[in-house]
Amino acid sequence: MHYMQVPSHVEYERATSVEHALSLLSRPDTRVLAGGHSLIPMMKLRLAQPEMLVDINGLAELDYIRLDGGASGGGQLRIGALARHADLLDSAVAGEHFPIFHDAERVVADPVVRLWGTVGGSLCQADPSEDLSAVFAAARATAVIRGPDGDRLVPVREFHLGPYETVIGRGELLAEVRVPVPAHRGTGSAYEKVARRVGDWSVAAAGAVLRLDKHTIKEAGIGLTAVAAEHFVAAEAEDFLRGKPATEENFTAAAKIAAEHCHPVPDQRGPEDYKRHLVAELTARALRRAAARATT
Amino acid sequence: MTMRVAVTVNGTEYARDVEPRLLLIHFLRDELGLTGSHWGCDTSNCGSCVVWLDAKPVKACTVLAAMADGRSVRTVEDLERDGRLDPVQEGFVECHGLQCGFCTPGMMMTARWLLDRNPDPSEAEIREAISGQICRCTGYENIVRSVRWAAKKFRDTS
Numbered sequence: 001m002h003y004m005q006v007p008s009h010v011e012y013e014r015a016t017s018v019e020h021a022l023s024l025l026s027r028p029d030t031r032v033l034a035g036g037h038s039l040i041p042m043m044k045l046r047l048a049q050p051e052m053l054v055d056i057n058g059l060a061e062l063d064y065i066r067l068d069g070g071a072s073g074g075g076q077l078r079i080g081a082l083a084r085h086a087d088l089l090d091s092a093v094a095g096e097h098f099p100i101f102h103d104a105e106r107v108v109a110d111p112v113v114r115l116w117g118t119v120g121g122s123l124c125q126a127d128p129s130e131d132l133s134a135v136f137a138a139a140r141a142t143a144v145i146r147g148p149d150g151d152r153l154v155p156v157r158e159f160h161l162g163p164y165e166t167v168i169g170r171g172e173l174l175a176e177v178r179v180p181v182p183a184h185r186g187t188g189s190a191y192e193k194v195a196r197r198v199g200d201w202s203v204a205a206a207g208a209v210l211r212l213d214k215h216t217i218k219e220a221g222i223g224l225t226a227v228a229a230e231h232f233v234a235a236e237a238e239d240f241l242r243g244k245p246a247t248e249e250n251f252t253a254a255a256k257i258a259a260e261h262c263h264p265v266p267d268q269r270g271p272e273d274y275k276r277h278l279v280a281e282l283t284a285r286a287l288r289r290a291a292a293r294a295t296t
Numbered sequence: 297m298t299m300r301v302a303v304t305v306n307g308t309e310y311a312r313d314v315e316p317r318l319l320l321i322h323f324l325r326d327e328l329g330l331t332g333s334h335w336g337c338d339t340s341n342c343g344s345c346v347v348w349l350d351a352k353p354v355k356a357c358t359v360l361a362a363m364a365d366g367r368s369v370r371t372v373e374d375l376e377r378d379g380r381l382d383p384v385q386e387g388f389v390e391c392h393g394l395q396c397g398f399c400t401p402g403m404m405m406t407a408r409w410l411l412d413r414n415p416d417p418s419e420a421e422i423r424e425a426i427s428g429q430i431c432r433c434t435g436y437e438n439i440v441r442s443v444r445w446a447a448k449k450f451r452d453t454s
Contacts, residue, residue, distance in 0.1 A: 004322075005338045012299060012316035012362045033363070040358050041340055043317075053316070055363060110428025112343060112406060115352045116359075198427040199341070 005044035011052040015059060018173065022148055024054045026171035032056055034082060035116040037109070038125040056082060062120070062175060065091045074183030081120025081174045085109065088119060097181050098139060099293055100189035100207050104131045107191075110199035120174045123156070128163040129201040134223030135191060136177060137232040138207040144176040151175065157231045186212045188294030192282040196269065202226040203269045204278035206234075206258070208286035210246065212294045217241045222254070222287075227264040227279055234258035234283065246291045255283035301365045305330065306374035316362045320354075321345045323361035324371060332372040332401050336430075343429025346402035347371045353409050355402075355428075372401035375408065383446040383453070384408050393442030395433035402429050407443045415451055419444070 012033075015021035024030060029051040033039060042048040056062065062082035069075015077097060079088065088094055089105035108131050109117060122132045123143065136156040143154045148171055156177070159166055168174060193205035202225050209221035220241040222234040237258040244250045264275035302311040305328060312327045324330045324347065336344030338357050345356040348370035349363075375382040384407045387393060394400040403426055410417055410425040417425070422443045423436070431439060 007317040009297070009315070010317050011297070012360065014365075033360075036360070036363065037340065037358055040319075040360065044338070053360075057363065110343075111425055112346060112353045112355060112428045113340065113358075116354055 007040070007043035008046060008049040010043070010050060012055065013052060014055045014057075018059060018061060018146060018175070021054055021056050021059065021173055022146065022171055024052070025173060026148070027052060028170065030054055030170075032121075032124065032173060034118040034121040035084065036121075037113050037117040038121060038127065056173070063087075065094055067093045067097070067181065069181065075181050077179040077181055079119050079177045079179070081118060081123075081176060083119045085114035085117050085119065085122070086111070089114065097187075098179065098189050098209070100135055100138065100191045100209060100290075103189075103191035104135045104193070104205075104207065107131065107193045107195065107205075113199065119177060123159065123177065124166055124168060124174050126160050126162075126164050126166050127201070128228065129226035131191070131193065131202065131205060131225055133160065134205060134225035134232045135207045136179070136223070138209045138221040138223030139179045139189065140209075140221055141177050141179045143174055144178060145172050146175040147172040153178075157233055160231060182211055186218075186294050188212070188290040188292065190286045190289035190293065192286045192289075194278055194282065201269075204264065204275050204282060206255075206279060206282040206286045208283070208290040210241075210287065210290040210294050212246055212291065215245050215247075217244055217246050217250075220254075220287075222258060222283060224258060224262055224279060224283070226269075227262040227275055229258075229262040234261060236261045237283065241287075246294075248288070251284050251287040251291070254287065255280045258283045299362060299365075301361050303361070303364045303366075304368040306370060312361075314361055316360060318361045319357055320347070320349070320359045320361045320364055320369070321356035323364070324356060324369070327361075330371055330373055334398055334401055336398065336402075341428075341430065342399065342432075343402040343406070343426070344399050346405045346429065348405060348409065353406050370405070372405055375404060382408060383449040384411065384443065386449060387442035387444075387446035388439075391442040391445050392438045393435070394439075395431075395435050399429060399431045399433075403431070403439055407446065410443070411447055411450055415454075416447055417443070 031050040033053040064080040189209040191207040207223040211219040237254040259280035298313040334344040336342040
């Protein structure tokens, strides 16, 4: 006896332009279909049962990764929502300014899945264990949400309302993610993840983006995933670091604060104390590597 | 409700009226009779169903046939050309790259794609490329050897 996973009945439309997609998305109970590598498994499990899918895979205008602004920095990295994980992993310009993206994309799913899964899809899926949500939160990125009346900009730190829930409303589409690129050198970033096996969700993971002025931390961004950190951010640890010297002692102290302020849930991936231990260790490692990269 | 899906599979165009919820793997196996691609875990984990969609490997249990409408698919049936096995297939024969054979079609399609991009992959690169695919016989060592054999044959003859 075979037990086949079959999605519920669903209608399918292929968007021919962003405007067309927005008009289709104004109908109730409609979901955007991009890579489909989260949505289709959820549909097979009947965790998602939309009335209609709007396939945006043909919208080349949403598929790009580019740097706007001076080559010396001071601009923004613009990532189209339809850019694939593999594109971000392969992007030299993204890796140059934010090695955290390459760190993270190396451990998102597996190489075949990364060819299809999209950056925008990952953010919109809003899985509480999603890697890029923590990365974009650490980098203080902004989501560009397109709607019938134009674009609205939402900081990624305000993008998620909760697990599997975002601020995107009916008739809207995530178009782009913008990451501010500092005007001068001295910024470093890193991502550290522990998963049980290749391609699995994080047991816990931490991302850090540090802006240094000599040895002083001007700004710190710390993203956490899979441990129920509010908006994927370790805000108390960031506050602690701001203005302090970039020392091992301060990194360890900040990591401890991050571990205290998140809310990991015990599950088959581990008990709460283990996950807090991971948060402390991974946050410290990410801060160390980010600082080393900032000064090289 | 059904929709017309037209897909070029291994160079031949097929059109079928199917439900939009039909997965590509079932379209290939049940509608077209191309049973070389295997339906395995059904959860995007095992990779036995890997085919190429527009020249990129994809787990065919995780895309809808509708998404392939107007596009091209390549399956394991297309590796052999004019009665000649692809070097990847030869490698799996030469190096005992399969035991039960269930994961083999997906492994070979990913390996072919890897070699097209990287004719001389290291062992680590091969292991990375197939890291999203599972050999339940745990015969990874020989799969890696098979791909390396194919890479050498490919280099020697091209």
